[in-house]
Amino acid sequence: MSDFFTVSVLVSVFASGIRLATPYLLASLGETIGQRSGVLNLGVDGIMLLAAFGAYYTALKTDNLWLAVLVALLVGLMVGVVYGLITVSLHAAQGISGIGIFLFGLGFSDLLFQVWVGTPLPVPHKLPKLSIPGLGSIPNIGEALFQHNLMTYGAFMLVPAVMFLLQKTTFGMNVRAVGENPQAADSLGVSVGRTRFMAILLGSSAAGLAGAALVLQGGIFQANLTNGLGFIAIAIVYFGAWRPLGAMAGSLLYGMVNATVVQLKVQGTIPRSASDLASMAPAVITILALVFLAGRVKAPAALTKPFARH
Amino acid sequence: MKKLLGASIPLLAALVAFFFGAIMLVALGASPWEGLTSLASGAFGSGDRIAATLVKATPLILVGAGISIAFRTSVVNIGGEGQIVAGALLSTMVALAIPDVPRILLVPIVMVAGLVGGAIAGAIPGALKAYASVNEILSTIMLNIIMLQFMNFLLRGPLIDPLEVEAGTRIPQTARLSDNAALPTLVSGSRLHLGVVIALLAAVAAWAMLWRTPLGFRLRAVGHSPAAARSAGIKVERHITYALAISGSLGGLAGAILVFGSESQRMVTDGSTAGFTGSAGFNGIVTALFGGLHPLWTIPSAVLFGGLLTGATNLQRALQVPAALAVALNGIVVIFVVSSNRVRSRLEELLQARSEFKNSSGGDGPSADVDSLIEEVEHA
Amino acid sequence: GGSDSAGSDASDGGTDETTDAGDDSSGGGETLTMAIVAPSAKNDLAFTQSMVDAINALDRDVDLQITDGTFVVEDAAAAIRGYAEDGVQVIVAHGTQYGGSLAEIAPDFPDTTFIWGTASDTQGLDNVFAYFPAADEGGYVNGILAAGLSESGKIGVVGPIEAGDAVAYIAGFQSGAEANGAEVSVVYTGSFGDVALAAETATAHIANGSDVLTGTAQMVVGAVGVANDAGVPWFGTQANQTSLAPDIVVASQVYHWEVVLEEMLTLRDGGTKGGQAFEIDLANGGLVIEFNDKFELSDELKAEADAAIAGIIDGSISTGA
Amino acid sequence: MLLEMKGITKRFPGVLANDGIDLEVEEGQVHTLLGENGAGKSTLMKILFGLYQQDEGEVLLRGKPLSIGSPSEAIDVGIGMVHQHFMLVPTLTVAENVALGLKSGRGALTDLDAVSKRINEISEAHGLSVDPSVEVWRMAVGERQRVEIIKALYRDATLLVLDEPTAVLTPQEVDDLFVILRRMTDEGRGLIFISHKLHEVMALSDEITVLRNGAVTGHTRPSETSREQLAEMMVGRSVKLVPDRPHVTAGEPRLVIKNLEVKGDRGTMAVEGLNLDVCGGEIVGIAGVSGNGQKELAEAVAGLRRAEGSSHIMLNDVDVAQLDTRKRRDLGLGYVSEERMTDGAIGEFSVSENLILVDHGSEKFTKGKFLDFKAIREQGETLVKKFAVKTPSIDTPVSSLSGGNIQKVILARELTAKPSVMVVAQPTRGVDIGSAEYIHSQLIAQRDVGTATLLISEDLDEVIGLSDRIAVMFEGEIVAIIPSEEAERDKIGLLMAGVFDS
Numbered sequence A: 001m002s003d004f005f006t007v008s009v010l011v012s013v014f015a016s017g018i019r020l021a022t023p024y025l026l027a028s029l030g031e032t033i034g035q036r037s038g039v040l041n042l043g044v045d046g047i048m049l050l051a052a053f054g055a056y057y058t059a060l061k062t063d064n065l066w067l068a069v070l071v072a073l074l075v076g077l078m079v080g081v082v083y084g085l086i087t088v089s090l091h092a093a094q095g096i097s098g099i100g101i102f103l104f105g106l107g108f109s110d111l112l113f114q115v116w117v118g119t120p121l122p123v124p125h126k127l128p129k130l131s132i133p134g135l136g137s138i139p140n141i142g143e144a145l146f147q148h149n150l151m152t153y154g155a156f157m158l159v160p161a162v163m164f165l166l167q168k169t170t171f172g173m174n175v176r177a178v179g180e181n182p183q184a185a186d187s188l189g190v191s192v193g194r195t196r197f198m199a200i201l202l203g204s205s206a207a208g209l210a211g212a213a214l215v216l217q218g219g220i221f222q223a224n225l226t227n228g229l230g231f232i233a234i235a236i237v238y239f240g241a242w243r244p245l246g247a248m249a250g251s252l253l254y255g256m257v258n259a260t261v262v263q264l265k266v267q268g269t270i271p272r273s274a275s276d277l278a279s280m281a282p283a284v285i286t287i288l289a290l291v292f293l294a295g296r297v298k299a300p301a302a303l304t305k306p307f308a309r310h
Numbered sequence B: 001m002k003k004l005l006g007a008s009i010p011l012l013a014a015l016v017a018f019f020f021g022a023i024m025l026v027a028l029g030a031s032p033w034e035g036l037t038s039l040a041s042g043a044f045g046s047g048d049r050i051a052a053t054l055v056k057a058t059p060l061i062l063v064g065a066g067i068s069i070a071f072r073t074s075v076v077n078i079g080g081e082g083q084i085v086a087g088a089l090l091s092t093m094v095a096l097a098i099p100d101v102p103r104i105l106l107v108p109i110v111m112v113a114g115l116v117g118g119a120i121a122g123a124i125p126g127a128l129k130a131y132a133s134v135n136e137i138l139s140t141i142m143l144n145i146i147m148l149q150f151m152n153f154l155l156r157g158p159l160i161d162p163l164e165v166e167a168g169t170r171i172p173q174t175a176r177l178s179d180n181a182a183l184p185t186l187v188s189g190s191r192l193h194l195g196v197v198i199a200l201l202a203a204v205a206a207w208a209m210l211w212r213t214p215l216g217f218r219l220r221a222v223g224h225s226p227a228a229a230r231s232a233g234i235k236v237e238r239h240i241t242y243a244l245a246i247s248g249s250l251g252g253l254a255g256a257i258l259v260f261g262s263e264s265q266r267m268v269t270d271g272s273t274a275g276f277t278g279s280a281g282f283n284g285i286v287t288a289l290f291g292g293l294h295p296l297w298t299i300p301s302a303v304l305f306g307g308l309l310t311g312a313t314n315l316q317r318a319l320q321v322p323a324a325l326a327v328a329l330n331g332i333v334v335i336f337v338v339s340s341n342r343v344r345s346r347l348e349e350l351l352q353a354r355s356e357f358k359n360s361s362g363g364d365g366p367s368a369d370v371d372s373l374i375e376e377v378e379h380a
Numbered sequence C: 001g002g003s004d005s006a007g008s009d010a011s012d013g014g015t016d017e018t019t020d021a022g023d024d025s026s027g028g029g030e031t032l033t034m035a036i037v038a039p040s041a042k043n044d045l046a047f048t049q050s051m052v053d054a055i056n057a058l059d060r061d062v063d064l065q066i067t068d069g070t071f072v073v074e075d076a077a078a079a080i081r082g083y084a085e086d087g088v089q090v091i092v093a094h095g096t097q098y099g100g101s102l103a104e105i106a107p108d109f110p111d112t113t114f115i116w117g118t119a120s121d122t123q124g125l126d127n128v129f130a131y132f133p134a135a136d137e138g139g140y141v142n143g144i145l146a147a148g149l150s151e152s153g154k155i156g157v158v159g160p161i162e163a164g165d166a167v168a169y170i171a172g173f174q175s176g177a178e179a180n181g182a183e184v185s186v187v188y189t190g191s192f193g194d195v196a197l198a199a200e201t202a203t204a205h206i207a208n209g210s211d212v213l214t215g216t217a218q219m220v221v222g223a224v225g226v227a228n229d230a231g232v233p234w235f236g237t238q239a240n241q242t243s244l245a246p247d248i249v250v251a252s253q254v255y256h257w258e259v260v261l262e263e264m265l266t267l268r269d270g271g272t273k274g275g276q277a278f279e280i281d282l283a284n285g286g287l288v289i290e291f292n293d294k295f296e297l298s299d300e301l302k303a304e305a306d307a308a309i310a311g312i313i314d315g316s317i318s319t320g321a
Numbered sequence D: 001m002l003l004e005m006k007g008i009t010k011r012f013p014g015v016l017a018n019d020g021i022d023l024e025v026e027e028g029q030v031h032t033l034l035g036e037n038g039a040g041k042s043t044l045m046k047i048l049f050g051l052y053q054q055d056e057g058e059v060l061l062r063g064k065p066l067s068i069g070s071p072s073e074a075i076d077v078g079i080g081m082v083h084q085h086f087m088l089v090p091t092l093t094v095a096e097n098v099a100l101g102l103k104s105g106r107g108a109l110t111d112l113d114a115v116s117k118r119i120n121e122i123s124e125a126h127g128l129s130v131d132p133s134v135e136v137w138r139m140a141v142g143e144r145q146r147v148e149i150i151k152a153l154y155r156d157a158t159l160l161v162l163d164e165p166t167a168v169l170t171p172q173e174v175d176d177l178f179v180i181l182r183r184m185t186d187e188g189r190g191l192i193f194i195s196h197k198l199h200e201v202m203a204l205s206d207e208i209t210v211l212r213n214g215a216v217t218g219h220t221r222p223s224e225t226s227r228e229q230l231a232e233m234m235v236g237r238s239v240k241l242v243p244d245r246p247h248v249t250a251g252e253p254r255l256v257i258k259n260l261e262v263k264g265d266r267g268t269m270a271v272e273g274l275n276l277d278v279c280g281g282e283i284v285g286i287a288g289v290s291g292n293g294q295k296e297l298a299e300a301v302a303g304l305r306r307a308e309g310s311s312h313i314m315l316n317d318v319d320v321a322q323l324d325t326r327k328r329r330d331l332g333l334g335y336v337s338e339e340r341m342t343d344g345a346i347g348e349f350s351v352s353e354n355l356i357l358v359d360h361g362s363e364k365f366t367k368g369k370f371l372d373f374k375a376i377r378e379q380g381e382t383l384v385k386k387f388a389v390k391t392p393s394i395d396t397p398v399s400s401l402s403g404g405n406i407q408k409v410i411l412a413r414e415l416t417a418k419p420s421v422m423v424v425a426q427p428t429r430g431v432d433i434g435s436a437e438y439i440h441s442q443l444i445a446q447r448d449v450g451t452a453t454l455l456i457s458e459d460l461d462e463v464i465g466l467s468d469r470i471a472v473m474f475e476g477e478i479v480a481i482i483p484s485e486e487a488e489r490d491k492i493g494l495l496m497a498g499v500f501d502s
């Protein structure tokens, strides 16, 4: 019987947690930008599904992973345009519009899959692992942290990038302003609509990337591949208090707890009879963590509120 | 004029959405006309089908009414799925524990058990929000996951049908539940059961509660302005908890109705909540928002979506197109209809401005607008 | 009927919608209308596809309609009822969970034959046939082979939730592997849909020393991918999974429902509308272990597997399930 | 002529907010807009700033006709506005708030250092001290207003609109503001000033335009008029600026506060061991510079803020310090919060619903388990008439009422409950003269029937005019209690500033 606290097991759990966290991180980073601008997008899961199918189909037909990721990004962007038109230009209620996008993505990705692909075949090549020269060969730590695929590295590198975007750029400042007090921003000539539209596009592109990460890590598409992942990513945005670092913490927590539970099941530490109960762990721990952390940060004040001058 | 406009624009939007559906059908090599007719006839084509549509609408009405209450209190309830499951589980356990109680008692008892189960599942995120500032979007989503696993645990463990254990097949389902708990059918030979009536009554009760009772007044006050409610002496935390508990209880009732109004008269899991709820917890949100967060308007809204869902089964069967088409179409309908709100309000503004012009010359008495204001306050 | 001949060699069922009736007298040359209502997609390379392929492999002229992806029981019930109302002659309710609904529907359509599975009894309904796979048998054979291939003596299993024929397969697999001296770690991820979690479960198995894997249900594609990357042999069930990973799939237990379907239809031709339960197993050829030719298996192991198959068929081996 | 507005008309559903208004502003002048609540002042200014579009009329800037479609267009032509409700993003720093909408010198990146530098220059030149790196939510109201002015100056506004800038300022801050404003007119800028405080209007204005019911009813200069005349022009009748306060003998103490300790928003002690009694038939006014714990005191008595463990708040001999608001209200407490829109009323609720916000569950407004709409309507009609609330109907949402009328709705609700003890904070902030007169008379009438009133106001004239005793609050404590007969403005002012026994 192997023990949980052996180096090799811990390394494996870490690496697994990071992999599991990747799609959550991408999606929740994107959603963080959107929500900071005051737009809730409950359609993340749908965007991920459409983008995941796009990436899968591209990879299947062309065996070109770069192209697959690009397609996912474009799909995300396209849905973002639609969502922006609905919620920003047409002032539609964000909650329901997002659910509309989700349902469309859920159905349409499955439809395309059944019509164009049918039998689930794995893509010829999945995202390759890339050991970072030097760092990757550090014993244990290298394996846990520096032997991942490019999308994983990319996702984690996006964290400082989004922080920079929000804190140091004019666009980021505008995003924060229109999410908090759009009237004030408007009164100074900041276009609330354009800022929110851009934030939505960034958010949905990130969701597209999340879909690509999910499907290209697993190598295969199936109906409802995301299995509610997009909704959890939204929860992680709240958990992370609308901060990129918080989104990272939330994604890692979710991924690590999942990985730990899997590990404990594999080792038999968690008996099979308690298997379902153990699967609750990530959700329970997320809630508990929030009970201890919560109440300090407020949501962007204008979140979900469509803006109109009068 | 305005009423007509209000009703016709979403319908128009739905038509545009169906046009998209038709395009998809053509792309799939099916006849769009046949598709739409089989969709419509599948939903409303015969007595049985209307019954099926109403049965499908039942959980949507309940969840929708509950969602309306929560949203009116400014509490976002995305936990419908979990609350349905909670109600179903508790009512199932009660039916297993006291199968021999006479029907006249057992039916109400299991319905109440459903209410209670859902209320508990709602009160937890409610109390967490009220007293520990845990965001309810997060906690209700998480609770959906928790309830799913709890259902799987119970149905393949403690609550599993002993026959399944004996046979070694271990299908995760309960034993067939007492017939004394089965919801009586309204028209013999049809699927239409008492649950439909219960849902309608519950929607009316939800409406009356929100707009006709002190409790509803307080909930709406908390929804609009917790600070003002608090300084008026309303216990904000408690009412937030109430809102989610009541909202959840309606979901729980839907869960009980799903169990005791089903043909199989038992709970089965396929490992997902959707397999049991038919995603009513999510579709109920759509239904409620579509009905303007008004419990009574959720009724026609639910019948529409219920019809779409039952019609889709027929569509798939008749034209051999993937069922996923219906889900996508559902999404398109939602998108078009919400988008049309803007068009509607623009048109209404135009109309209003014109009638305004007539009134305003009089000075201060906008008598014609008071009604629309009341309506707006009630609907907005 | 012609059940025996239909079985073992129809490896992957034809994709033609209908197969011309041959000289089979019982078919009578008439077209039989059939329908399937099933929870997952008809081309899922697993549970549902196994039934679609089986009907297409029947030696009869069949007009087949399919309603797939109906994981909501009430929707399935509506579809079943719809087909019955449309006068479809034989309706396959391909999901255990549909049983409760069937009990309500079948009595309303006494002239229709319902075929329901996987289930081991007909709930006393005389126009319902039931079918069940003895999945533990193939599981046992796979287990014997897996243990033979394993050098570490550790084998990992990736399951969905603990239910249905997954339980039978895994139980058989476990006793087969253990009979051959291996240690088996069984994990149910708690989800049929979470591909990523299945993949990580496979990874964890490998990290814990497992060097052979198996698993059931649609989310295993994630695990197969991991096994493929790690070069770890994989055993499949329900359908031939070789196409998912041609290099590492050793063998798959494949369901050939046509064996028992043919029997049922023959009974129906004779006027018996239902009332009997059937099982596919290694003995009647409904279960077949299909090997991947590309995966080189030692003759020794192959012989062990054949011996196990023979032993199960003649009853000298108990799968322990 | 810097600005001409000609024949401006603006309609809202049910309201003619501006009815053919003419307004002219010259360079280097302060032009005051005066009018009752709801007269249409803010609407006119929002049209000028591009936030609303007029239905009729035209705007000329330096003789050139302008069509201003959005605030940014207004800013571009040199119009600045300090809104009645601040237009600031609380989570952003001062520098960020100022930089919003400006082109950055560093392309896509913000250039906050440069902005901060300019802010410092402007604040030095105009005496507007702020720290550019502080987030706005941390700032006091007076500071926030300085940020608003800096925003306008940064954009080099030649015409600056100030919509009730003094409503939330202390007297000292008002004096400072006026110095700043004068400096601005000296530079040749034109100012439009809106205020309900007639002494300010007299002190600052060059020109005065009076509005009533959306139309211009008068035009004058301070040198040609008096406060009384101005009040009459606004209201259309003569107004008593100082309330009559007949002598009543105070009764037993009804509110007894002992050793009250309350924390402020930032976690530090805001009220430290405060002791105070208020008797029946008495108004006790709290005089103090804003930020000395008045708000915390009021909220602690109302039960909206936790009092530390050793505190006692006796309400008719019951210690309510640890009871919730509901119970305190049941024991006879009435409360008018200083935050009208957020704490006092529910904007989306109708006038009549707001009038029963506290009592909705009482027998009076319920029939069995249900609300009694007939009784609720009757109550609405009665109170709207009695308190002269200007509203299209009792079903109008209060959010579309003007500030003064919202305040009347709140007071109507709290006073009709016949409270035994009443806490009233800033009852006439932003309220026009006519309404203020009425509110004052109601508070005194309530006192005359025996209510114990604790009045908190930053308007020293109001405190002196209404109170039987004046308690001066400084740094969370009562430093002096002065009977009204002995109240002297200057002496109280010194005490408020923390100068004792000099």
Ligand SMILES: Nc1ncnc2c1ncn2[C@@H]1O[C@H](COP(=O)(O)OP(=O)(O)OP(=O)(O)O)[C@@H](O)[C@H]1O
Residues within 6 Å of the ligand: A310, D012, D013, D015, D016, D017, D035, D036, D037, D038, D039, D040, D041, D042, D043, D044, D084, D400, D401, D402, D403, D404, D405, D430, D432
């Ligand atoms: N957006 C709006 N929609 C409808 N009515 C409005 C709107 N804004 C203002 N009003 C109405 O127009 C009238 C004028 O309001 P305005 O805010 O200009 O008054 P004001 O003179 O600034 O009053 P106060 O001194 O209370 O600030 C009021 O009756 C008000 O209710």
Ligand SMILES: Nc1ncnc2c1ncn2[C@@H]1O[C@H](COP(=O)(O)OP(=O)(O)OP(=O)(O)O)[C@@H](O)[C@H]1O
Residues within 6 Å of the ligand: B213, B214, B215, B218, B232, B233, B234, B235, B238, D326, D357, D358, D359, D360, D361, D362, D369
């Ligand atoms: N008039 C009121 N204003 C504010 N809160 C109230 C009022 N009446 C009751 N509450 C609060 O509402 C909650 C429920 O009150 P209560 O127990 O009286 O309910 P109820 O009797 O079912 O309701 P009701 O009789 O008002 O319909 C309690 O927190 C109570 O303090």
Ligand SMILES: [Mg+2]
Residues within 6 Å of the ligand: D041, D042, D043, D084, D163
């Ligand atoms: Mg104003």
Ligand SMILES: [Mg+2]
Residues within 6 Å of the ligand: D361
């Ligand atoms: Mg009561």
